Amino acid sequence: MxxxxxxxxxxxxxxxxxxxxxxxxxxxxxxxxxLLGYISLRGDSADPTFVDRATAAISVPLPIAPCTFAVSGAVKALWVSPDEWMIVCRRDQLAALSSGLKSSLQGLRSQVADNSGxxxxxxxxxxxxxxxxxxxxxxxxxxxxxxxxxxxxxxxxxxxxxxxxxxxxxxxxxxxxxxxxxxxxxxxxxxxxxxxxxxxxxxxxxxxxx
Known part of the structure; x- marks a missing residue:
């Protein structure tokens, strides 16, 4: 096939x-x-551990102020709602960023989903x-x-x-x-x-x- x-x-x-x-x-x-990468990230913006770990995983400060976004290199993080963000990246960065987020956020109330399609x-x-x-x-x-x-x-x-x-x-x-x-x-x-x-x-x- x-x-x-x-x-x-x-x-x-x-x-x-x-x-x-x-x-x-x-x-x-x-x-x-x-054909960029789009990752839906959900979690508790009031939890500093979640924010710190997510920030470290994507190397972009996770925006917690409503209706803001942050950029570093070819990665962009957009605030969508109090508990949801859209991470935009090059397609060749998608797998590593998704894996890094899932690994970093283990044990925390969170969700990482590939919405690139x-x-x-x-x-x-x-x-x-x-x-x-x-x-x-x-x-x-x-x-x-x-x-x-x-x-x-x-x-x-x-x-x-x-x-x-x-x-x-x-x-x-x-x-x-x-x-x-x-x-x-x-x-x-x-x-x-x-x-x-x-x-x-x-x-x-x-x-x-x-």
Whole structure:
């Protein structure tokens, strides 16, 4: 039998073949950062032992303040709820991080689950990126501060969003990805949408944390 093949939920759009270096010719640039690792981590944020062990396992300070995230290298930790975090990493880091978390948190009330098949993220930037987001959501993205992550609507879907060094990162469920990309492309059309060539190394944690 053939080996399973990992595929992006946006593969039908042929984004990789359209990607080009970013320049001033478009008002909006976007592309998927595909096939990353996504780990759902649950535990007690009020337990300092849990927080310390999780931090040591992922080498990123586990954010315990609501709606915040932290980044170190190619690993990103997002606060999702008082007892849940999403750890985003390169795919080649996934096994080691998952194993390290499970080992470090043994004996503590916790859960570590690989959700890599269920999520993807899109990077959005350019001079009109904020204008596009204002067409797609009720959330005031202009007020989204560095180091903050928000769960909000996007058209009739939902996603998590935070600012990056040059724009925004939109983290979404795989089942919403096709709808969200089409909605984003339609909203960006008046400004000119370019498919950006995205560097593979380190982009899993593309962001500004504080």
């Amino acid at each position: 053939p080996e399973p093949v990992m595929q992006s939920p946006l593969r039908s759009f042929g984004l990789a073949s359209q990607a080009q270096p970013v320049d001033a010719s478009r008002g909006v640039w976007a592309n998927e950062d595909p 269920g999520y993807t993220q899109v990077l959005l930037f350019g001079p009109n990126a904020l204008d596009v987001l204002e067409h797609t959501s009720v959330y005031d993205f202009a007020g989204l501060a560095a180091g903050r992550v928000v769960g909000t609507t996007f058209g009739k879907a939902s996603l998590y969003a935070h600012r990056t060094t040059d724009g925004f990162c939109l983290l979404m469920r795989r089942s919403f990805a096709d709808y969200i990309w089409r909605y984003l492309a339609r909203a960006a059309a008046p400004y000119g949408l370019g498919i950006a060539a995205i560097e593979a190394t380190g982009r899993a944690a593309h962001g500004v944390a504080g």
